[in-house]
Amino acid sequence: MFLKIMSSLDTQEKIKARAISLFNEHGTGSVSIGRIASEAGISRGHLQYHYANKQELIRAIYQDIAAEVLSNWEGDDKQPTVRHMAEMFVRQFHYVWKYRFLYREMVTLIRVDSELARRIRDNRARRIEAVIKFFRALARNRVLKKLRGEESLRYLVMITWIFCDNWLNFIEIQGNEINSQTLQEGYDHIIEMLYPYLTRQARESIYESYELIRFPQPLT
């Protein structure tokens, strides 16, 4: 019984991994359930035993992404430093790259699946509040200067958020290759935006935080 469950989980992991890779390469619209099954080395029927259709499969993948992302964002506000801020941004860029099909097609995907939309909205709302909490902690820890008010802080978080979610899409639309350099440039843009709000000490420690960004894991 235990072995059977393990093997079933392994199959699901294999299906999801192949699906993510195919969706990233060709888009969710052009990849059929049959093709995913074939590339995962199983029958279509076997795949559909686990996921009845593409919508169910995409929901399952999203559930994994959400769990991965949320687990890593836990307690960010306990480390309100420039170094940790850099780690957060670079981590976010990595997620956007790893699950790029989701960030490219998000609006389309949520328009055709209201249950997926609900999950994405709930998770984003929680994460946005977590980032706002982190920025407040940065202000308390004198990384950020005193802002003009709670609304200013919220606006800065939104701009940073929209930028992080869309920087790699932007590069792709420009027709440029995405590599470690691209992530560094994305980070440079964020720093440029936050620069007027950084304290003198924070500006000085930006250079330390660079080490993190120059050597990301290779993008695959």
Add this chain to the structure above:
Amino acid sequence: MFLKIMSSLDTQEKIKARAISLFNEHGTGSVSIGRIASEAGISRGHLQYHYANKQELIRAIYQDIAAEVLSNWEGDDKQPTVRHMAEMFVRQFHYVWKYRFLYREMVTLIRVDSELARRIRDNRARRIEAVIKFFRALARNRVLKKLRGEESLRYLVMITWIFCDNWLNFIEIQGNEINSQTLQEGYDHIIEMLYPYLTRQARESIYESYELIRFPQPLT
């Protein structure tokens, strides 16, 4: 002969208008050529006499969008004022709303059509340079303070660009209604971002520029 050409152009306009409206409502993937023809009140064959397939139709629509956008951006750098800056941003939000299918699906669309990708890239490259020119003019006209260098200016333009292209998508993902208020909030975010770089005179004249944003044309 002249009448026939006119009528042919009218038909094309009608097809494109129906297609834009259907694409905005349902996404390009779910709308067939047959459905567009039917809603435009012509036969599928008649539509295909003008546009052989959906790809050709999308390219033709994009050509119109590009012409409309480029014609309006001509000479922006001749009016380097806060008021004109506000007009530019609000205009851009209107385009993103009017042709929202394009902004929602851009990465997917360019991945499946390299000719469309080439056109989008060329136009964006020209427009980005035009906005950089406009920001330089703002700096010369003491609307923007002296920036830390040419790279800073370029980075600010990129962040603003990415924000404008994706603000309405972001609101849609949040599940909120898009209306005149949404455009105003988008503008508020941009002003928040630029605030540290605005001169005292520019900050004072922001309030004038608000009149423009509080009364946009109704969003349809």
